[in-house]
Amino acid sequence: MSQLLQVGEKASMRDVFGEVLLNITKKDTKAVVLDGDLANSTKTDTVAKGNAAQFLQMGIAEQNMMGVAAGLASVGLQPWVCTFASFITKRALDQITVSVAQPKLNVKMIGAYSGLLTGCTGKTHQGVEDVAIMRSIPNMVVLAPADGVELIHMMEFAHQYDGPVYIRLARDAQPQIFDIETHRFELGKGLFVKEGGDLTIITTGTQTERSVEAARLLEKEGIHASVLHMPTIKPLDQEAVVKAARETGAIVVAEEHNIIGGLGSAVAEILGEQYPTPMIRVGVQDRNTESGKNEDLLKKYNITPADMVVKAKEVLSRKR
Structure with missing residues (x-):
């Protein structure tokens, strides 16, 4: 290691x-x-x-x-x-x-x-x-x-x-999110890094750490979010996506990527075909980006943990 x-x-x-x-x-x-x-x-x-x-x-x-x-x-x-x-x-x-x-x-x-x-x-x-x-x-x-x-x-x-x-x-x-001794990677398998019954944040890459922080912020307000990390974007873990939708009934997808064509689109494709569920995509909103300091960019393009909290509450309002 x-x-x-x-x-x-x-x-x-x-x-x-x-x-x-x-x-x-x-x-x-x-x-x-x-x-x-x-x-x-x-x-x-x-x-x-x-x-x-x-x-x-x-x-x-x-x-x-x-x-x-x-x-x-x-x-x-x-x-x-x-x-x-x-x-x-x-x-x-x-x-x-x-x-x-x-x-x-x-x-x-x-x-x-x-x-x-x-x-x-x-x-x-x-x-x-x-x-x-x-x-x-x-x-x-x-x-x-x-x-x-x-x-x-x-x-x-x-x-x-x-x-x-x-x-x-x-x-x-x-x-460092994962334990160096126990973590394992398996192609096409997602990993629940936090459990909660109110909604699920599905995420990948560097956005996973920020999604865990968003779940902690929600917890302080009595909202319990699962965080499903997707190390494999293709092939995507369809079973885990449907499981999250079935068990929590609301999905936020968070990624440091354009909302078109990325993880959010892949999740929407699965839910649309297999288990329609209220969902919101958090990412770059199909616009040209600009250079800047990390925190400034996260805020400008609305992908901070605080932004995810706002979107989580929005999707919960649409939950059946």
């Missing part, structure tokens, strides 16, 4: 990612890392420094990088392609779709700096559409860890899985 993770402390996913990726390449000579000239930001420079023979610097040429990854996978290697989420999912989309996903090649795609909180890099570097894009592609697995502990397990899964995988990573340090 990562030496960066200490109980009760925050850890940066990118730091954990770099450390674990180096270990994977040292254990497996078929694992190779492709970087899009962002190694110091994504922490793939850990591999560049520690195992240079399995590191390829591809420059600012994401389409070519993905084509090279497809070629490497076709001869039995396992490419780990890493750049910002906004670049990998939009600049190289044709290559991902045609060259990687259609033949179901064994390529691991890492979308670093996803969501709003990208460290004042500018709005072009924010990735709030990546989940919508990637989950629409056949054969694609889409994952979003809540913390560094879960990321370790996801990377171990991705290393063993034969096929294309997209992992969505955040830039900044996140609180």
Whole structure:
């Protein structure tokens, strides 16, 4: 397990990612890392420094990088392609779709700096559409860890899985939610991190920690919310979604992503077909974003725990 993770402390996913990726390449000579000239930001420079023979610097040429990854996978290697989420999912989309996903090649795609909180890099570097894009592609697995502990397990899964995988990573340090010794990741399975009978907050990635905080705020007002964390966005745990809807009768979906096409849309699809239930999506409301400090952005785009409390009360008013 990562030496960066200490109980009760925050850890940066990118730091954990770099450390674990180096270990994977040292254990497996078929694992190779492709970087899009962002190694110091994504922490793939850990591999560049520690195992240079399995590191390829591809420059600012994401389409070519993905084509090279497809070629490497076709001869039995396992490419780990890493750049910002906004670049990998939009600049190289044709290559991902045609060259990687259609033949179901064994390529691991890492979308670093996803969501709003990208460290004042500018709005072009924010990735709030990546989940919508990637989950629409056949054969694609889409994952979003809540913390560094879960990321370790996801990377171990991705290393063993034969096929294309997209992992969505955040830039900044996140609180450790899961226990490093007991947590397990299973593809396509959600996890109830809090139980409550009044409504369910369904969430993923970095928004899970904020959803737990929203549930605590609701608790102070006598409202008991379950929090269902979805580390796998595709394939989504349909059984858990329906279970939450059946048991609580009201759903809030919270994500650091555009409300169109992301986790909220995926949940709405399931509920619409299987168990219609009052629900509200909390996320970026289909608008262009802007660069800024983390707390300012969370407030401006209404995805703070306090915003989730407001939406929880709204959906409860519609509960049958």
